[in-house]
Amino acid sequence: MINKIANLPKPLRDSLIYASALAFSKGLALLMVPVATNYLSPQDYGRLDVLQTLADLLSIIIGMGLAESLFRFAGSAANTEERKYAAANLFGMSIVSGLLTLIITQACAPIIANALPGDVSILEARLILFSLALCSVVLVPLAWLRLEEKAGLYFLGSAGMVLLQVSIAIPLLILGLGVNGVLIGTLISTLTLSFVLIYLQFKDTGIAFDFARFKSYSCYGGPLIFVGVAGFILGSFDRWILADEVGTAAMAEYALAAKFGLMTAVLIQPFDLWWHARRFSCYKEVNGAENCARYASLGIVLALFSCLLISMLGPTLVRILTPESYYGAIQYIPWLALLAAIHNATSTLAFGAMSATHTMKPALIDCSAAALALVAYLILIPIYHAWGAIAATYIAMLSRLFVMYLVSQKERFLPFPLLKLMSLSLFSLCLLILTPTTELSLSVFLQSLLLLLSFVGAAIFLGFIPVNKIQLVLLKRQRK
Template sequence: MSGRLHISNPVVRRFNNLPQALQYSLIYAAALGLSKGLALVMVPVATHYLTPADYGRLDVLQTLADLLSILIGMGLAETLYRYAGSADNPEERNAAAANIFGMALCLGGFALVLGQLCAGPVSRLLPGDISETDTRLILFSLALCGTILVPLAWLRMQNFAWLYLAGTAGRVALQVAISVLLLTLGFGVTGVLSATLISAIVLAAYLIYKQYQDTGIRFDFTRFRSYSVYGGPLIFVGIAGFVLGSFDRWILADSVGTAKMAEYALAAKFGLITAVLIQPFDLWWHARRFSRLKEADGPQACARFAAIGIIIALFAALFITAAGPLMVRLLTPEAYHGAIDYIPWLAALAAVHNITATLNFGAMTQRSTWRPAAVDCSAAALALTGYLLLIPLYQAWGAIIATSIALVSRCLVTLYISQRILPLPYPLRRLTLLVVISLLLISLTPQQPLSWATLGLYPLIFTAFVTAVISSGLIPLSLLPARLQQRLHTLHRKLSLPGNTGK
């Protein structure tokens, strides 16, 4: 179930001849494409059966899930990468994985009991008049978070990419099928949350069985202490990420109501497809970068793959800037079309968020993660201050301005600290120039309905981006198939800018 298919077929043979990084990225892309494509089916269905106010309530519960999954997950996937990924032998790797999964089960059981006890008070604290039943459903689903995230991370570490694809896409397919059925029967938000819970139970049951087969489950509490030192601060990183990525919608819901906030929430969903487009590469690379660093050319390889990840993030933001408005017009009623104005900037912010996660590798190599926690909490405090000051004045644009200031500041500080801990040879000047060019192209991408005039601009914008990438020399041609290498090598010589070999 790794990235290689053993089937006699010309297409499969071509796939097997691709570089390993590209093979796994394509499989993870298929997993995300199927998952998000199926989830995208829910957009026209949900906006048809749910009023904007109900859609806003569902978004409030989903942002609650974002927050609590951070607390329940406790950075255990990252802890698995750190301790199992840097283990010196298979026995130690399996022991680390078994104990981290045991820790996940303990946290999940505790979260299940505590969540059901606290469901009533939590529902009353949430904005938007959320029912206690809906709160119980989302809290039950979240208790399964660790039992899903850790085994999925293990599959990625073991290169069981096809199994990862089957698990993630299968869960979403089941969730969407049940959601559509329950929405048509009139169950509203409760139906969507019930579908989420059922699909989570099915996937968790299989993954617990699979993990037990692979590594067993252990409860070595002396190890739990060292894992907590590493993963514990990541809770604060996650909470800061929640503030930077979702909490603005809670303030907006309280300030302008869930119906008006629904436009911004929908834009955020489309903007965050940027992160989905980036994830295939990240799912492969982030699970392997610790072991890659230990190899002979580790620092150079880590810098090279980080640059590739940044290019993918910038392209994803540009793509969503162009495609997002069209998708909103095709998939949603006119009452939601105000979301279009926000999509380009939310897509760009999603790219900045991902670039920060790519550049924080140096800080993540330490035995404790308090440095990234401190940086992220400072950025969250800056964003929260901006939300409280700017949202009452400028509503959604105030949220975007505050988030922009916080995310850019966090990215720069993270790069500085990580380079102090683990200096990697990033091509910073070329990357900075590419970021500036990408932001300019995003600002020039038309958002109005398609016409012959606007349609002609899209090829020009994407051609300009590809030209800038090739000219920069940031993607090594050796990573591509031989025939494509030859064509791009010729094109690269023609387009190469003076001095592009420097940093």
């Protein structure tokens, strides 16, 4: 078995390793769902989600687009020396960012705690903010492992951190530490990973503080902060408004559904981890534009398939893993899964906009979409609550997808099979509407299986899955 995996093409082999890391990490995170929902009240679970969305927001600001800058500048470097020097400077930027974050956020922790919905304590705020400062330090080392195609080390780092976190958090929850127990587990695991990755990065590239380069990297990565903040508004800010409108206990159902919906992104992430790090170099190769379009189209197909799969599995998992008080989350899962697929498709289609020497265009697009979403949240959530949040996000996400595609194609044209992609997307929407969310039975299982097979058949018919080429490659390997 190991020999067969070793003989696979490197892109496929690395994607499998990334998939294993994600499957392991998310499997452990899934294990936490029944523990957390049984040892935390809906009000506590909602408060924990508020803290996690705070971390999502601040990690975007603190990260300063460092990982994307690494892929852009180190990934397109002319030689190994320049590649490592760019990585060393970006590593230096991450250290500076982490230290400044630690000082500023700890000083502001009482203010931040009071500003958040859900009666967040100062201690809870300090714990999550400390972990956040450490996360900013490990961004570049983790991105460097992907760029250098060291998928095995990436697996050990990411999966090991989650294993340690869960191993600490579960006993602390059982002992009655509540939200603080989860946050302590996160802090200890992040601290451990930081020490290991800092050592490996320093050993591989060293560290540099070329402030002239800091400026050029900031010009590229800086606007991505606004892209990230816009992404936060589109993906998480609605929960803050919901918490303020209906309380953290009622918001907990929506928050749980969002976690299952985001598993769509988790399923596609192994492909993204490989492709997003390689797409700039791929474009420079022979037939680069055609290959980029082909890989990006495949990514969209995988996102749609992942959405359907999560829509079918999510309701059953909620019933198995959580108390009945959380069953209200089931109704939201399919539509949040589709939102995750739309978000992923937009990122995949944004290659042209991300290929420039600056990232102002994607920043403007994302900020405009976020402003549209914010206005829609404020209008729709007070009236329709969770469904209002979902409708508002769809309005903004679809607008963003359309504009990003047009701008990216104008910046750097890729020959996408647009009509086929639109046909498959509409077919996927029909399948999503037909997806059963009732309690699992033989008929529900068979109906779900038929819907998935219908999607795969459509993808093959439209030429997104090259069955003949796959058979030819397998035949050649069998002969060897």
